[in-house]
Amino acid sequence: MxxxxxxxxxxxxxxxxxxxxxxxxxxxxxxxxxxxxxxxxxxxxxxxxxxxxxxxxxxxxxxxxxxxxxxxxxxxxxxxxxxxxxxxxxxxxxxxxxxxxxxxxxxxxxxxxLRILFPSHDSVSATYDICQQHGVDLTIHRVKGVVESIDRTGKELTDKQYEALAAGIESDYYHVPRGRSLEELANELDISHQALSERLRRGHRTLIQQTLK
Known part of the structure; x- marks a missing residue:
């Protein structure tokens, strides 16, 4: 799988x-x-x-x-x-x-x-060992099956995209008129407004693409 x-x-x-x-x-x-x-x-x-x-x-x-x-x-x-x-x-x-x-x-x-696809859990362990042997600090944060990686919309938001979108909802960024400006929301997340703009745009693109399928 x-x-x-x-x-x-x-x-x-x-x-x-x-x-x-x-x-x-x-x-x-x-x-x-x-x-x-x-x-x-x-x-x-x-x-x-x-x-x-x-x-x-x-x-x-x-x-x-x-x-x-x-x-x-x-x-x-x-x-x-x-x-x-x-x-x-x-x-x-x-x-x-x-x-x-x-x-x-x-x-x-x-x-x-990095997001890497492996044929099995054993290959994940073997690759980690290989990286360690060659002085490459590969830190594994999450391991999941291919089926688990697809959410209800058919494609998963990254953690940062989800965080940015959720913060936008909670802070009324999407309300009319807006409760927060892009700069204010970026300050709350402790990132640049440019980085926040990119994350929101990518998140919007993922959600829109899946909705229009």
Missing amino acids: GTIVDATMPADQFALADTFAQLPDVECETVQLVANDDDSVAPFVWLSASDMDDVHEALEADSSTRDVERLLEKEDRSLYHVTWQARIRIVVYLLGVEDGTLLDARGENGRWE
């Missing part, structure tokens, strides 16, 4: 540690993460921050990147194609030794949140 694992890893053991340190409000969301025939990892990622010009410069200077190309620009975020240095490819390789598939990766505040 398969097992889905939610885990975290320090950015200094994976990717973009320099960028997160230089620009604390940066958020990175992986669009696609695959191993090509040449054994390179070439993901497409969305990056968002208050100043996207600073993000581009930080990405180019980051010790984990070898080449970056901005493909699409929007007001608050940009889509990049990034070629990573070898150590990132090594970590992805370790996660796949026991047939693990990296479904999603999100980075912010000096760490990465």
Whole structure:
């Protein structure tokens, strides 16, 4: 049936540690993460921050990147194609030794949140041991079956999206007129208004997509 694992890893053991340190409000969301025939990892990622010009410069200077190309620009975020240095490819390789598939990766505040699909619980344990042996601090937070990972709407909100949406309801952010501004709600959650805007938008998209099916 398969097992889905939610885990975290320090950015200094994976990717973009320099960028997160230089620009604390940066958020990175992986669009696609695959191993090509040449054994390179070439993901497409969305990056968002208050100043996207600073993000581009930080990405180019980051010790984990070898080449970056901005493909699409929007007001608050940009889509990049990034070629990573070898150590990132090594970590992805370790996660796949026991047939693990990296479904999603999100980075912010000096760490990465990973969602990985494994064929069995035994493969989860084996991958954890492999990471420990190679000095990779993979912290597993939740392990669940594939069926359990799908909620009533057919797709699960992330914990942060749920927290943001719930806080918006509780604080009357969605009322007309609004009981809280975006900035006030962000302060309550102790995150930037940019980060909150992204989480709400992703949460809205998940709920709308499932409602319209």
